[in-house]
Amino acid sequence: MPTPKYDIVVGVDFGTTASAIGYSSIFLGRPYYHPKLISQSCEKPPSKKIPSVLAYIQDNPNLQENKWGFPAQKVPNVISWFKLFLDDDLEIEIKGWKAEAMGWAGPRGIMSLPTGRSSIDTISDYLGALQANIWDHLKEKFTNTEKSLETSTIKFCFTIPGHWSKEARQHMLFAIETAGFRSRKCDDICLLTEADAAIIFALSTSQDNAGTLPLKTGDGVLVCDCGGGTVDIASFVISKYNPLVYDKLAPGSGKLCGSTSVDREFYKLMEKRFGDVFSSLPWYVIGLTSEFMQDFMKVKCAFTGHGNAIFQLPLEIKVSQPFNPEWYDQNTGHVILSSADLLKLFQPSVRTIVNCLNSHMSEANSMKGEAPAIKKILLVGGFSLSRFLQSEITRAFPDMAIITDRQNALTAVVQGAIAWGSGKVELRSMRSPCHFGFSTVNLVDSSLPRSLRLGSTFQNDSINWLVKKVAFP
Incomplete structure (x- = not known):
């Protein structure tokens, strides 16, 4: 220690x-x-x-x-x-x-x-x-x-x-x-x-x-932190286990495609179906921290993308004319979502996450040197608890070992x-995502003819680069 x-x-x-x-x-x-x-x-x-x-x-x-x-x-x-x-x-x-x-x-x-x-x-x-x-x-x-x-x-x-x-x-x-x-x-x-x-x-x-967690020395791991707003991706190689040492491969990347993207699509769907009747409801009824949205969070985690399941969310809506019974059950006061509905809510963010993983994996695997290819993907963050997201990543990367820890994901x-x-x-070690350097000030030789001194005894004429940005093949 x-x-x-x-x-x-x-x-x-x-x-x-x-x-x-x-x-x-x-x-x-x-x-x-x-x-x-x-x-x-x-x-x-x-x-x-x-x-x-x-x-x-x-x-x-x-x-x-x-x-x-x-x-x-x-x-x-x-x-x-x-x-x-x-x-x-x-x-x-x-x-x-x-x-x-x-x-x-x-x-x-x-x-x-x-x-x-x-x-x-x-x-x-x-x-x-x-x-x-x-x-x-x-x-x-x-x-x-x-x-x-x-x-x-x-x-x-x-x-x-x-x-x-x-x-x-x-x-x-x-x-x-x-x-x-x-x-x-x-x-x-x-x-x-x-x-x-x-x-x-x-x-x-x-x-x-x-x-x-099944990690060992020499493993190349792609980490995907699926949070609420953003998804953060980086690649690593486990170098030693005693003491614990790791190397970072490609610079980190990410997108605005976390679980809030699904929430956004859900709110848009509710507005499209119910209009002002939905949007005029108070914050404590349909806001992010309301019971209605907490029920939706449970549906998000449970949805797998398989079968034709129907999901119901309690929500009292007072209207003069009935809504489509496939959208709302007025007898029980429940919003109705089909598996097809949920698939459309998830697809934009899940597609973006899979594309980001593919892109980052290509960069990490193309790094020169003796670093091993990425063979494992570690999923963390609240959105990683989504069974649909897990299944889509597993389907997109059949040769990868997908690692999750549901108890500690949050x-x-x-x-x-x-x-x-x-x-x-x-x-x-890590690959630098940008160049780092500083400008240098050189003293001009006073013995030189004045025409060669450029009008000053000092000259700002060069940059000393300490670290260069990583270049991918």
């Missing part, structure tokens, strides 16, 4: 629809890197993840204070999916979503911002609430320990999509610092891609539990972040 550099390591997996936080410490009286999850203090029983939603006073006159997480779900005007605004590279896709979705999204705080707050402000507000919740939990757990929490060193490891731009990463760091995570000089912050965190979790779990990324912060796993 590595020598601990920090007394406490905290992992934060800030997600589009829900977030996970956890920690590990040398004070726990067990291996340093074994994580413990932190739930929202008001939620009983504890939940693995906390909804990434906010409710502001200025948008809800009846509130006495801003709400976040589970309590915000009960408030009429809630802000959600705000993480998607952080990366300017997704701006065109986001604008497309908003343009087509103003009927169902805008009035319900989906892909919108609170009055007078920017995207970075909103994210900072949510992270600030997470930070306060983390501190409350740590104070409760470490009150009677030998070392005071106030003097303990803490490392905060935040996970981000691997395809985020440099600007998005800078925005995220600014939001993190504004939220108060670097308010103490003894604490540290690091960013880790979600796919890296996933492979680190898999490696540490395989070692700790004697091969719970928290694999945050657990991997904690293991990384604990120093348990080492990244040995």
